[in-house]
Amino acid sequence: MTKHFVEYLYPGSFFSESIIEEVLVRDIFLPVKTNGYLGEPFGYRFYDQTIVNTSTETLTGSKQNVSGTYYFGKTYSQDEVKLVGGTDILVDNMRMNRWEKVVKTNRGNFQPFDSTKDFIVPS
Numbered sequence: 595m596t597k598h599f600v601e602y603l604y605p606g607s608f609f610s611e612s613i614i615e616e617v618l619v620r621d622i623f624l625p626v627k628t629n630g631y632l633g634e635p636f637g638y639r640f641y642d643q644t645i646v647n648t649s650t651e652t653l654t655g656s657k658q659n660v661s662g663t664y665y666f667g668k669t670y671s672q673d674e675v676k677l678v679g680g681t682d683i684l685v686d687n688m689r690m691n692r693w694e695k696v697v698k699t700n701r702g703n704f705q706p707f708d709s710t711k712d713f714i715v716p717s
Contacts, residue, residue, distance in 0.1 A: 596644050596658075600624065602635040603663070605703045622664055622715065636699035637665040637715075662711030667699035669707050669714060 597616055604611040611632055617624065620640045628634050639662065644655035672688045675681050675696060684704055688696060695707040697714065 595646070596642050599641055599643060601639050601641065602627070602629070603637045603639070604629070604632040604635050605699075605701050610705075620661070622713070626666075634666075634700065636667065636701040636703060636705070637663050639663045662708065662713060663705075664713050664715050665697045665699055665705065665707070666715050666717070667697045667705075669695045669697050670704075671695055675704075 598618065598620060599614050600617050600620075602613045602615070604613070613629060613632070613635075615627075617640075624638075626635060626638075639660065641657040641660040643657055646653045646655075670678070671694065672685060675685055675688065681704075684696065687693070691706070693706045695709060696704045697707040697712070698704055
């Protein structure tokens with residue numbers, strides 16, 4: 595059976611943390627759930643997964659139909675990031691990784707933003 599999931603993204607020490615929940619449908623305006631420990635997510639993405647239960651085990655397929663990331667925040671170009679100040683490392687990362695844009699999230703962290711697949715959630 596194919597199931598739908600949402601993966602909520604949170605800032606972490608070195609890498610983003612995530613919490614995954616099953617959903618009935620992919621609703622980009624789903625109510626965002628705050629986690630007591632991690633707080634409010636900075637974004638989320640959807641994916642599907644086939645899960646088959648047999649009499650002795652549960653088989654879980656790989657993630658399929660992975661959506662782009664829906665961010666809570668504002669996008670910045672490299673020139674706009676330079677104006678923020680104190681962002682030399684971010685500007686270098688943007689240049690070296692050829693990121694045209696990043697998003698400054700509602701949590702204050704910056705994430706790479708791919709205009710072809712990522713979205714800003716309307717506030």
